[in-house]
Amino acid sequence: MSSSVIDFVATEARFGAHNYEPIGVVLSRGEGVWVWDTEGNRYLDCLSAYSAVSQGHCHPKILAAMVEQAHRLTLTSRAFHNDQLAPFYEEIAALTGSHKVLPMNSGAEAVESAIKSVRKWGYEVKGVPDGQAEIIVCANNFHGRTLGIVGFSTDPDTRTHFGPFAPGFKIIPFGDAAALAEAITPYTVAFLVEPIQGEAGVILPPAGYFTEVRELCTTNNLMLVLDEIQTGLGRTGKLLAEQHEGIEADVTLLGKALSGGFYPVSAVLSNNDVLGTLRPGQHGSTFGGNPLACAVARAALRVLTEEGMIENAARQGARFLEGLKDIRANTIREVRGRGLMLAVELHPEAGRARRYCEALQGMGILAKDTHEQTIRIAPPLVITSDQVDWALERLATALTQDFS
CATH class of the missing domain: 3.90.1150.10 (Aspartate Aminotransferase, domain 1)
Incomplete structure (x- = not known):
């Protein structure tokens, strides 16, 4: 050097x-x-x-959108509406087939938001006793580095000396549908999983795994939450990795490529009433859904598809x-x-x-x-x-x- x-x-x-x-x-x-x-x-x-x-x-088109929006308006907080959020909602919903969108900033924030949302859905819709909700996750997962997330990691480097951790998570082997079936109880509200385990070394599940997973989640009335923060928006050759098996998640988490690398943008996408349980004051983010982020994400989505x-x-x-x-x-x-x-x-x-x-x-x-x-x-x-x-x-x- x-x-x-x-x-x-x-x-x-x-x-x-x-x-x-x-x-x-x-x-x-x-x-x-x-x-x-x-x-x-x-x-x-x-x-x-x-x-x-x-x-x-x-990318010049994303850069142009960012610069143009930065000259106009960058941040309002969600205390007020802005003219970029609604078009962002409409465009990403049309592209992904989602019904509801919750904008956040980092991938880890999207994961934490999903955990909160599916627990709330479990208590208020499914009828799980308060404080008893369980979420099933996979060994060798990587969903971020917040305290809540590392609590259900199996990587010693991620966990050691950061506890105590929050309860409510069960860990099963990745790619094993039988293990998922065995882990489900009446208190289970969701299965949180990566379509491909990226940080673990690009580990693919066996063919047909997610078809079985989708059936198990539907049969047992629990939310299938797919962390597509790395796999989503084209990385695997499909818009979303779930499309390789023709399934649809209940909740999809996006980030990273959602902004083309220009700005931290993430989103929780829902195809049902999971996000509908959130009420004003119960969850939020000062920067989530800000006009600069939305303008950048809209441009990033356009070039992804148009090019x-x-x-x-x-x-x-x-x-x-x-x-x-x-x-x-x-x-x-x-x-x-x-x-x-x-x-x-x-x-x-x-x-x-x-x-x-x-x-x-x-x-x-x-x-x-x-x-x-x-x-x-x-x-x-x-x-x-x-x-x-x-x-x-x-x-x-x-x-x-x-x-x-």
């Missing part, structure tokens, strides 16, 4: 909390699938800010997945993914995935390791076939590299 890069990194280390372990690159500019560091080196972004920059870095990004994710994802499977490397244990949400899991004897990510950095690709042995690959949905092939050449070189 150059002296200027070292200065940036050292200053971060001196003043910042050490709750991240970033790859040693200092980025200063982005456009489309590319980012540049402070030294002028160019990289293909294969993380997309954990799928938040799905529309590509600094064919979802269809491109399906095409390029299939090309990328096939190319990864064609790499003959003793280091690779498994390649998996859907659309442009991909992962390469390494054999333990290959060493930590981080060193392969660092090798890729030297070849002009930025990817990120997760859970020691897995490299996550999630480029912006605007990636081209030539760029996929360019990335595959470098991945093949890195994955066959001898670090001994």
Whole structure:
């Protein structure tokens, strides 16, 4: 690293909390699938800010919408109406088929809002005794980092020394419909689950799993809450990952790509009366649904659909997945993914995935390791076939590299 890069990194280390372990690159500019560091080196972004920059870095139409709205009105709070919220509601409801929308800011806020809402629905509609509501979640889940959420995480790094935690959650294996059936009681109000477990290493459930899950939730009168904060809005080659099995969640959580990486925007979408239980003063957010956020999200949704990004994710994802499977490397244990949400899991004897990510950095690709042995690959949905092939050449070189 150059002296200027070292200065940036050292200053971060001196003043910042050490709750991240970033790859040693200092980025200063982005456009489309590319980012540049402070030294002028160019990289293909294969993380997309954990799928938040799905529309590509600094998309000009989203930028224009943001700048225009910033000149007009940025924040009113929900104490007053604004002229961007209603159109945002109408457009996202039409796109997703939802009946009600609750706008928030971060993905974790959307998850917390859903937990509150389904509990309230359980008490006031389903008739669960007060204080007894249960929500079923999956092992190796990742739904955010608030205190309420980490209480039902199974990751020791996420939980250790942050307790005590709130009760009311049951943990079952992911992808096991029989385990879900066994866990349901008359007090169960919801099943909260990711369609694909992203942070766990892009873990896909078995085929037919969500069809069974949908049937179990319907039969037992509980809410199926799908956390599509990473998978939703095109990442998997469909608008929502639920569409791969032709099901419909009762509650859908969106974030990240909802704003194209310009601004924190999330939303709770409901297809029934879950959100209808909320009354004035019972839940809110100063910034949730602000006019700047809504204008940005509206533009992000428009470019996603008008520019064919979802269809491109399906095409390029299939090309990328096939190319990864064609790499003959003793280091690779498994390649998996859907659309442009991909992962390469390494054999333990290959060493930590981080060193392969660092090798890729030297070849002009930025990817990120997760859970020691897995490299996550999630480029912006605007990636081209030539760029996929360019990335595959470098991945093949890195994955066959001898670090001994």
